[in-house]
Amino acid sequence: MLDIKFIRENLDVVKMAAVKKKITIDLDRLVVVDDARKALMTTIETRKAEQNRVSSDIASATDAAVRTQLITEMQAVKIEIQADEEKLKPLMEEWKTLMLQVPNVPDMTVPDGDSDADNVEIRTWGEQTKFAFESKDHVEIMLKHGMVDFERGAKVHGFRGYYMLGDGARLMWAIWNYANDFFSARDFVQMIPPTIVRKSNLYGTGHLPNDADDVYRTQDEDYLIGTSEVPGMGFYSDEILEQSQLPVKFMAFSPCFRREAGSHSKDVKGLIRVHEFYKVEQIIICEASHEESVKWHEEITNNSEEFMQSLGIPHHVVLNCGADIGQGQVKKYDIEAWVP
RNA sequence: GGAGGAUUGGGUGAGUGGUUGAAACCAACGGUUUACUAAACCGUCGGGCCCUAACCGGCCUCGUGAGUUCGAAUCUCACAUCCUCCGCCA
DSSP states (O other): OOOHHHHHHTHHHHHHHHHHHTOOOOHHHHHHHHHHHHHHHHHHHHHHHHHHHHHHHHHHOOOHHHHHHHHHHHHHHHHHHHHHHHHHHHHHHHHHHHHHHOOOOOOTTOOOOSSGGGOEEEEEESOOOOOSSOOOOHHHHHHHTTOEEHHHHHHHTOTTOOEEOHHHHHHHHHHHHHHHHHHHTTTOEEEOOOSEEOHHHHHHTTOTTTTGGGSOBOTTSOEEOSSTHHHHHHTTTTOOOOGGGOOEEEEEEEEEEOOOTTOTTSSOSSSSSOSEEEEEEEEEEOOSSHHHHHHHHHHHHHHHHHHHHHTTOOEEEEEOOGGGSOTTOSOOEEEEEOOO
16 A cells, blocks of 8 residues: 555656556545545644643642533543544545555556557567477376366366376476475575465455455455465564565465456366465565665566576566556566467 | 463563653663773663654554543453463364
8 A cells, every 4th residue: 555645745646557557546536535634633633632731730630629620621522522533434434445446656667558468578588389290288188197187176176176196296296396496596585374364464465455356265254365475475564674684585385265256267278267276476575665676576577587497488578568467566577488 | 162361662571540652671872981892871762643844742552443531551342362271173
């Protein structure tokens, strides 16, 4: 969530950010609500100051009559404060709702666009593999080798459930171990986080309220993470770090849970858009400046590319357009493998 | 799931309704002294918000949220976390 001061001082920039990200939000309304909020709070605080001042007079008053009179006066002030606080409540509701919708300001280089079709290819690596024969997809190959079982997966879990078996399971272990070695060598601290988290962590990372339909919720009002970014960022929440500690780099490994609501008709086949999977995530906590965050984001992207390259997987890097990045995001690349 | 105890500033820890945002000690920081270090002594020392060019000033904050009261760290309720014991434990 952006600071209201920053929003007010850079209103035009934030408005342009919303336009670029195709987010509808009435920022002028936010300013109006914020003005009202500040005015009311000033009134309340002035009354409270009076209350505090007279309270100590009451404490030191020796004359019983004076004391009683002061208390009577303060009873009236108390009622006024309570009335103002009631007025403040709906104002704060609207203020918070609007604040949670304010988009983070995207980097200059983020292209304009309406959908992922407008994403821009930045660079490619390797040659797109071409076979002299008609190739099979991953589903066919894995089934043939007993690496996965979708039918029993669906029987046990339901839609898009899967069992990884034999070499399929071994391959997953191998990739995790390989990734662990790869990123540990680049000064990332390994982290295995909790996957059941409190709501506040999802607000903190912008997954709520935006992705509410995609998040699993427990009967205790806790949430299952869709990415270890959530507990990874929650790690230092409500804490203040010394500049000398930065950047903090985590390589978090966790199961991820996603409802994939509304995506049932897309990409129907195979191990994509599943409800449950495992993921290694790079997390870097750096100084809160645009330059620093973009710099470390480039490093993360570079690490991912080199990871792909070390496996010899041809790929291209795509810069996502405004409409295809999250409300909280500044810049985003997709590194897409070229599969035959 | 049940019973009991706890939660105060960077740390230890006092404080059970009224100049307590909070004693004391430690740590930290600045200074005096010192050839240097140590010691000693003096001073500073939580955070957020509002106002201000700044100073000054104001509000909030003693796990969180409500409540009682003219006034709450202190009383009431709910919740969270930690500790001890019992139960459960694929």
